[in-house]
Amino acid sequence: MAVQTVASTTDSVDLGPAAALSCRECGHRVPLGPVFACEECFGPLEIAYDFSGYDTEELRKRIEAGPANIWRYAPLLPVPADVAGKPNLNPGWTKLVKADNLARELGVTGGLYVKDDSGNPTHSFKDRVVAQALEAARVFGFTTLSCSSTGNLAGAVGAAAARAGFHSCVFIPHDLEQGKVVMAAIYGGDLVGIEGNYDDVNRFCSELIGDPAGEGWGFVNVNLRPYYAEGSKTLAYEIAEQLGWRLPDQIVVPIASGSQLTKIDKGLQELIRLGLVEDKPYKIFGAQAEGCSPVSTAFKAGHDVVRPQKPDTIAKSLAIGNPADGPYVLDIARRTGGAVEDVTDEQIVDAIKLLARTEGIFAETAGGVTVGVTRKLVESGVLDPAKTTVVLNTGDGLKTLDAVAGTGLTATIRPNLDSFREAGLV
Numbered sequence: 001m002a003v004q005t006v007a008s009t010t011d012s013v014d015l016g017p018a019a020a021l022s023c024r025e026c027g028h029r030v031p032l033g034p035v036f037a038c039e040e041c042f043g044p045l046e047i048a049y050d051f052s053g054y055d056t057e058e059l060r061k062r063i064e065a066g067p068a069n070i071w072r073y074a075p076l077l078p079v080p081a082d083v084a085g086k087p088n089l090n091p092g093w094t095k096l097v098k099a100d101n102l103a104r105e106l107g108v109t110g111g112l113y114v115k116d117d118s119g120n121p122t123h124s125f126k127d128r129v130v131a132q133a134l135e136a137a138r139v140f141g142f143t144t145l146s147c148s149s150t151g152n153l154a155g156a157v158g159a160a161a162a163r164a165g166f167h168s169c170v171f172i173p174h175d176l177e178q179g180k181v182v183m184a185a186i187y188g189g190d191l192v193g194i195e196g197n198y199d200d201v202n203r204f205c206s207e208l209i210g211d212p213a214g215e216g217w218g219f220v221n222v223n224l225r226p227y228y229a230e231g232s233k234t235l236a237y238e239i240a241e242q243l244g245w246r247l248p249d250q251i252v253v254p255i256a257s258g259s260q261l262t263k264i265d266k267g268l269q270e271l272i273r274l275g276l277v278e279d280k281p282y283k284i285f286g287a288q289a290e291g292c293s294p295v296s297t298a299f300k301a302g303h304d305v306v307r308p309q310k311p312d313t314i315a316k317s318l319a320i321g322n323p324a325d326g327p328y329v330l331d332i333a334r335r336t337g338g339a340v341e342d343v344t345d346e347q348i349v350d351a352i353k354l355l356a357r358t359e360g361i362f363a364e365t366a367g368g369v370t371v372g373v374t375r376k377l378v379e380s381g382v383l384d385p386a387k388t389t390v391v392l393n394t395g396d397g398l399k400t401l402d403a404v405a406g407t408g409l410t411a412t413i414r415p416n417l418d419s420f421r422e423a424g425l426v
C-alpha cells in the first residue's frame, strides 16, 4: 500500500493503491491531497496508481470473494484496505439486465444489456462517486460534505453524509424536479437553491471554496473531484465482471460533465492492463439531450473544443452547458470509434416509456436519453446491432415524474362488474 504525505499537512494518508495525483494535461505529479488543478498548467488532476505487484488470478479471486458492492474493487480504488468496515452507503453491484424485449424492438441481435444503476441507495449512479469522495474526505479530515449538483448528486451527498455523521450543505439550481429536491432534503442536511442554472451553481461553489465561508469543506465534485471521479470506474468493472470478465463491444453512456464516461474508459483500460479481461476493441458512445448538447454538437462538427450552451431540456440531471470533461469525452469517442449523439425531449419521453414497457425498468430522463440515443444510433447504422451492447440507466424515474405526466389510469369505474365491462378492457 502506498503511503503519501499531503503537501499541506504533516499527516500521511493511506489511500490504498493510489500513489499520487497526476495532471491529465502535462503529467505533473503531486502528492495525494484535496487539490484538483495542476499548479503548472491548471489542468485537471486525476489519481495515478501503483498496481505493480498484483497477480491477475489472485486479484480476480479477491474481487470475486469481496462484498456485493463497489468495495469488492477496493484494490483498484483510492481507498484504504479497511474501507468496507466504515459507515458508508456501500453502493454498487447493481443489476446488469439482459434486455431481450428491448433488443427485439430495436433490432439488436448481438445481446443488449441495461446496467440499471437506479438500484443504488439513493437511486442514481452518483452514490458510487460520493462513496469515494466520502472516504477521501475522511482521510483529509473534512467534516462537511458539499457539492454543486443537477439533483442526483445532492441526494447522494445528503444521504452519505447522514450515514457517516458528516454535516452537509449542497447547492442546486432552484427549479429542479420535486423528486430531486425532496430526495436531497430528506436526509437533514442543508439544501440551498441558487437562482440560476447548474453552471451558475458550479461557479458559485468555486467562489465559495476560496472564501473563509467554505473553508474546511469537502466539495465532492470540486476539491475532492479526483477521488470522486474514480467511483465511476466501478461501473466499468461491474459490467465486465457481470459479463463473465468480458468487455462489451459497445457502451452507451449519458453525459453531463462527462466525468462518468471518461472514467468508464479508464476502468476498462485498467482491466485490460491488469489482464482481467481480454484486450479487444470496444466503442464508447456518449448520449445527450438536444436541449443541452455541447459535446454532441462539437463531435458532429469535428471540433476539439466544446462551446458552452444554455441548457433547455427535461433531462435536468444532464443539463450542464459547460462540461468540464467535454474535450476528453470527444477524444474517447473518437479513439474508440464511438460517437456522441443527442435526442429531443419527445424522444426522451418515448424512450422512458419504451424501456418501461419492454423491460419493466422505470428510468429517469437520463435513462431516456441513453435508450433514445441507442435507438437513434441503431437506426442510423452507427451502432452495430450484431455486437454486444450495454446501455446505462443511471437514475430512477420516480424522481422525474413530471417528464411522463399524463401517464395514468386506463379507466375509472364504479366498483361493480358491469362498470368494468363497460370500460372495454376485456
Ligand SMILES: Cc1ncc(COP(=O)(O)O)c(C=O)c1O
Residues within 6 Å of the ligand: 124, 125, 126, 150, 151, 152, 153, 254, 255, 256, 257, 258, 259, 260, 261, 317, 318, 364, 366, 394, 395
Ligand atoms: C442520472 C445521471 N446520469 C448521468 C449523469 C452524468 O454525469 P457526469 O457529470 O459524470 O457526466 C448525471 C449527472 O448529474 C446524472 O445525474
Ligand SMILES: [Zn+2]
Residues within 6 Å of the ligand: 023, 024, 025, 026, 027, 028, 038, 039, 040, 041, 042, 043
Ligand atoms: Zn499540468
